[in-house]
Amino acid sequence: MLQPRNILFRLKWVGSRSCSNYVSRMRYLSRMKQDDEVCRTALQSGNIFLYHQLAPLLQRTDIGTYQFPAFPAEDVKGILENLGESNEMLWETILINCTERNKAQFSLDVGSIEQAAVEKLCGGTFTDLRKAFFLLRGPEATLAARGQALLRWHQTNGFCSSTGQPTQRNQSGSQRVCHSSGITYYPKMSPVVIALVSDGKRCLLGRQSTFPRGMYSALAGFCDMGETMEETLCREIAEEVGLEVESIQYSGSQHWPFPQSSLMVACHATVNADNTRIRVDTVELEDARWFSLEEVQELLKIKAPPRNNKGEPPVFWVPPRYAIANRLIQEWANQQQLKS
Numbered sequence: 647m648l649q650p651r652n653i654l655f656r657l658k659w660v661g662s663r664s665c666s667n668y669v670s671r672m673r674y675l676s677r678m679k680q681d682d683e684v685c686r687t688a689l690q691s692g693n694i695f696l697y698h699q700l701a702p703l704l705q706r707t708d709i710g711t712y713q714f715p716a717f718p719a720e721d722v723k724g725i726l727e728n729l730g731e732s733n734e735m736l737w738e739t740i741l742i743n744c745t746e747r748n749k750a751q752f753s754l755d756v757g758s759i760e761q762a763a764v765e766k767l768c769g770g771t772f773t774d775l776r777k778a779f780f781l782l783r784g785p786e787a788t789l790a791a792r793g794q795a796l797l798r799w800h801q802t803n804g805f806c807s808s809t810g811q812p813t814q815r816n817q818s819g820s821q822r823v824c825h826s827s828g829i830t831y832y833p834k835m836s837p838v839v840i841a842l843v844s845d846g847k848r849c850l851l852g853r854q855s856t857f858p859r860g861m862y863s864a865l866a867g868f869c870d871m872g873e874t875m876e877e878t879l880c881r882e883i884a885e886e887v888g889l890e891v892e893s894i895q896y897s898g899s900q901h902w903p904f905p906q907s908s909l910m911v912a913c914h915a916t917v918n919a920d921n922t923r924i925r926v927d928t929v930e931l932e933d934a935r936w937f938s939l940e941e942v943q944e945l946l947k948i949k950a951p952p953r954n955n956k957g958e959p960p961v962f963w964v965p966p967r968y969a970i971a972n973r974l975i976q977e978w979a980n981q982q983q984l985k986s
């Protein structure tokens with residue numbers, strides 16, 4: 647297999663660092679992770695995002711938009727008391743971030759309490775995260791995903807895989823320890839590479855049989871143990887569509903909470919224009935095809951999943967804006983337009 651000739655890393659976005667207290671904020675977060683007492687103190691005046699069986703609580707605003715509300719810890723205490731629950735539940739919160747004013751932010755799953763009762767008291771609705779991604783603006787969606795991912799990790803890592811004994815979390819929830827074996831477990835995510843393949847004029851999109859009807863996306867795959875990101879990309883493209891990648895350009899990355907936590911590393915990849923015959927691995931993909939700039943521009947106009955009635959030919963569409971696949975496709979279209 648050809649090795650990529652041109653691996654260009656273009657760092658376009660390195661997090662929101664507009665605020666001058668970025669360093670102090672990061673150090674405060676780090677202290678809260680390391681020191682249970684610091685975290686407990688922060689919790690008293692912190693803000694809490696609520697979840698019910700991993701579904702975040704959303705509120706509809708007066709103008710019909712949606713928000714992911716943070717409740718002061720004191721208010722959550724009041725809500726728990728009102729519902730006859732113990733305040734002890736507050737210690738189950740997981741640290742997820744802190745605001746620019748150094749207010750700690752936590753997530754809490756109240757899944758053991760009746761859902762409707764909490765919704766009534768909080769004036770909101772627990773909403774499936776996929777749907778929430780459509781309803782929230784970017785930063786709120788990211789926070790909702792991070793909170794859910796951490797809660798899920800704690801809910802599924804209660805026991806040591808070596809001894810079978812229960813693991814104990816620290817106050818922030820940044821780790822769990824098995825005191826019997828001494829093993830420390832950290833929240834885990836799987837690295838995934840997602841690539842938009844181009845032959846210089848067209849881009850390649852594929853679909854798995856499990857995708858919603860008509861949806862095509864960039865190709866993605868999990869990294870195998872010991873692989874570099876570039877090796878994963880070349881292997882996945884070879885496996886799924888039988889093409890050899892010649893060059894790779896880094897675009898960006900995204901935490902992806904579905905179905906478990908992944909770190910999506912997004913790249914543009916180029917194949918030789920003289921060797922573009924697609925041979926789809928039908929175990930992995932239902933279909934893959936080349937799309938012209940004009941076709942891609944039409945796909946990008948569709949902002950929400952279209953009505954795709956069975957029996958009628960499907961309307962093609964691409965993942966929505968919150969997915970990094972959309973950004974890759976948008977970037978490719980912009981670049982092609984500049985070229986033409």
Ligand SMILES: NC(=O)C1=CN([C@@H]2O[C@H](COP(=O)(O)OP(=O)(O)OC[C@H]3O[C@@H](n4cnc5c(N)ncnc54)[C@H](OP(=O)(O)O)[C@@H]3O)[C@@H](O)[C@H]2O)C=CC1
Nearest residue numbers: 836838863866867868902904905908910965969970971972
């Ligand atoms: N944010 C975005 O824009 C997009 C995100 N994605 C995400 O990318 C991820 C990877 O894409 P996909 O094409 O499915 O990946 P792959 O092409 O690697 O195929 C998935 C298969 O890989 C195997 N596998 C290997 N390692 C893992 C692991 N750590 N976790 C789960 N399965 C693993 C499983 O096979 P087996 O079950 O046989 O063991 C699984 O069914 C998916 O989670 C998908 O949701 C995809 C497209 C767009």
Ligand SMILES: [Mg+2]
Nearest residue numbers: 865866867930
């Ligand atoms: Mg794949």
